[in-house]
Amino acid sequence: MTATFARRSLSTAIAGATLALGAASAQAAQTINLGHTLSDSSHYSVGADAFKETLERLSDGEFEVVEHPSGALGGERAMIEGLQIGTVDVVITSTGPLGNFVPETYVLDLPFLFKDYDQARCVLDGPIGQDLLNKMGEHDLVGLAWSENGFRHLTNSKRAVETPADVEGLKVRTMENKVHMAAFEAMGAHPTPMAFPELFTALQQGTVDGQENPITVIVATKFWEVQDNLSLTGHVYSPAVVLGSPILLDGLSEEERGWFDQAAQASAAATREEVSRLEREGVELLRENGMTVETDIDKAPFQEAVEPAYQIYTDQYGSEMLDRVRASDC
Ligand code: EAX
Numbered sequence: 001m002t003a004t005f006a007r008r009s010l011s012t013a014i015a016g017a018t019l020a021l022g023a024a025s026a027q028a029a030q031t032i033n034l035g036h037t038l039s040d041s042s043h044y045s046v047g048a049d050a051f052k053e054t055l056e057r058l059s060d061g062e063f064e065v066v067e068h069p070s071g072a073l074g075g076e077r078a079m080i081e082g083l084q085i086g087t088v089d090v091v092i093t094s095t096g097p098l099g100n101f102v103p104e105t106y107v108l109d110l111p112f113l114f115k116d117y118d119q120a121r122c123v124l125d126g127p128i129g130q131d132l133l134n135k136m137g138e139h140d141l142v143g144l145a146w147s148e149n150g151f152r153h154l155t156n157s158k159r160a161v162e163t164p165a166d167v168e169g170l171k172v173r174t175m176e177n178k179v180h181m182a183a184f185e186a187m188g189a190h191p192t193p194m195a196f197p198e199l200f201t202a203l204q205q206g207t208v209d210g211q212e213n214p215i216t217v218i219v220a221t222k223f224w225e226v227q228d229n230l231s232l233t234g235h236v237y238s239p240a241v242v243l244g245s246p247i248l249l250d251g252l253s254e255e256e257r258g259w260f261d262q263a264a265q266a267s268a269a270a271t272r273e274e275v276s277r278l279e280r281e282g283v284e285l286l287r288e289n290g291m292t293v294e295t296d297i298d299k300a301p302f303q304e305a306v307e308p309a310y311q312i313y314t315d316q317y318g319s320e321m322l323d324r325v326r327a328s329d330c
Pocket of ligand 1: 037038076093094096149175195196212213214217238
């Protein structure tokens with residue numbers, strides 16, 4: 001084959017391929033990459049499935065959602081950065097690393113702020129929650145809907161924890177969140193911030209003694225394989241949020257954007273329902289798998305121990321948001 005012939009046939013091939021691509025993209029669905037850190041049996045996956053089903057149905061196949069569970073696209077901080085630069089389209093994340101991007105959300109990470117699920121959901125579904133979603137727009141993120149992770153509890157491999165004194169000296173993995181870190185520091189623990197995808201191995205290898213997460217996450221991650229003790233401290237409510245990339249969403253028509261809003265709302269509703277189910281059934285499942293569960297925790301001494309976190313928060317961010325949450329009718 002001569003060089004000239006080879007070149008010509010190559011350019012013919014490229015022209016053909018370009019045509020084929022053009023024809024395909026006229027009909028092909030636009031792929032939406034959705035990421036989260038939890039397993040495909042988790043409450044986030046229930047939410048991801050609802051997002052996918054709703055968006056694909058409403059858009060009549062114009063969009064196709066591809067789910068990437070288990071931190072396949074990175075930890076929550078990395079995925080949020082991905083939304084900002086457009087390498088990820090939709091993320092379901094806790095507020096763990098979100099305050100690093102949208103400091104207004106730190107208020108939600110204060111320990112013992114909400115007394116129960118009803119109150120937390122009511123605040124997030126009302127004007128405060130809406131204002132916080134809107135704030136995300138000022139930081140290259142689109143806040144689509146408040147979803148849920150759950151009330152967080154402490155697990156560890158060293159001892160049964162009943163009082164804050166039992167927490168002293170424990171190396172506890174926290175999320176990359178300075179309000180959470182301040183709370184654990186105040187209890188006398190050694191807070192070790194770490195992205196979630198690294199956590200299981202860190203527990204297995206003894207890099208940290210413990211971690212804290214809702215029943216939902218403890219079940220979905222099978223933490224019983226690496227942690228013996230669970231104490232139902234319920235020390236902080238952990239919201240989740242369905243976030244979108246402005247690079248994708250700002251380019252959509254109003255109708256298309258509406259489909260994403262509805263898909264996010266369906267996702268949040270399905271996730272909350274699954275959280276409620278696991279709150280009813282999860283502890284029993286953890287016991288069956290060998291965890292020792294302290295259910296009867298006196299919260300008052302814990303609440304007192306973490307008080308310095310409030311001072312640290314208000315010194316830096318003022319008390320306006322906190323006062324609003326406390327004054328809400330919820
Ligand atoms: O959002 O990092 C955490 O502990 C979170 O609770 C988990 O990734 C689910």
